[in-house]
Amino acid sequence: MSAVIIFTTFGLATALIGKAKGSSFFIWFLVGAVLPLLGLIAVVLYRVEKNEPERRCPRCGHVHKIYVQVCRYCGEDMYLPDPSEVRHPAR
Numbered sequence: 343m344s345a346v347i348i349f350t351t352f353g354l355a356t357a358l359i360g361k362a363k364g365s366s367f368f369i370w371f372l373v374g375a376v377l378p379l380l381g382l383i384a385v386v387l388y389r390v391e392k393n394e395p396e397r398r399c400p401r402c403g404h405v406h407k408i409y410v411q412v413c414r415y416c417g418e419d420m421y422l423p424d425p426s427e428v429r430h431p432a433r
């Protein structure tokens with residue numbers, strides 16, 4: 343019985359943090375309930391994807407997060423981009 347309470351509590355805590363960071367409540371609830379402590383750590387470390395700066399692949403034009411180093415569509419190496427090509431969704 344106490345295990346159910348622990349899983350539910352961790353699931354809810356993880357889900358609330360995940361939702362606050364703009365991710366899915368349901369997915370993070372599952373992660374938190376299945377992996378009680380690990381899920382909570384994961385959601386705290388999880389970066390807010392929609393606030394990450396983006397830039398466009400110079401070869402194929404697909405948009406990637408700034409930390410992506412190789413285009414997953416065409417394999418183009420993407421080094422540090424020109425500042426004018428970086429897009430900041432949060433601003």
Ligand SMILES: [Zn+2]
Binds near residue numbers: 399403413415416418
């Ligand atoms: Zn590309």
